Amino acid sequence: MNCEGQRFGHNFPYAGAQCIQCGISQDELSAVPPARPQIQPRPKRVQETFLKETAEKMFEYYGGKESFGLFSGMIKRKGIEWGRTQLMLMMEYPRKNNGKKRPIQFFMLDAKKS
Numbered sequence: 001m002n003c004e005g006q007r008f009g010h011n012f013p014y015a016g017a018q019c020i021q022c023g024i025s026q027d028e029l030s031a032v033p034p035a036r037p038q039i040q041p042r043p044k045r046v047q048e049t050f051l052k053e054t055a056e057k058m059f060e061y062y063g064g065k066e067s068f069g070l071f072s073g074m075i076k077r078k079g080i081e082w083g084r085t086q087l088m089l090m091m092e093y094p095r096k097n098n099g100k101k102r103p104i105q106f107f108m109l110d111a112k113k114s
């Protein structure tokens with residue numbers, strides 16, 4: 001078994017000794033930083049995509065009259081759940097209000113609420 005360059009699997013005859021197989025000293029080995037845990041960027045990226053999609057739908061809803069940054073910034077601050085709720089309210093609004101779109105002021109007011 002080749003233990004050279006490995007973190008485990010060395011053969012130290014006594015504490016502080018050198019590995020009889022590859023020659024690394026135990027002190028040297030313990031100085032090696034432990035392997036970094038694998039970073040998993042996936043969930044964050046999925047969230048970002050979701051956020052962008054939601055903001056885009058809002059942007060389109062208002063026909064580009066409001067800035068995309070307003071929606072994406074607000075959703076980022078208030079959370080994706082909040083954003084989804086807002087989008088749902090926007091989509092439902094016309095059905096109950098003779099096809100009128102939900103005024104942007106409502107969005108702004110909700111954004112101010114904690």
Ligand SMILES: [Zn+2]
Nearest residue numbers: 003010019022
């Ligand atoms: Zn070794």
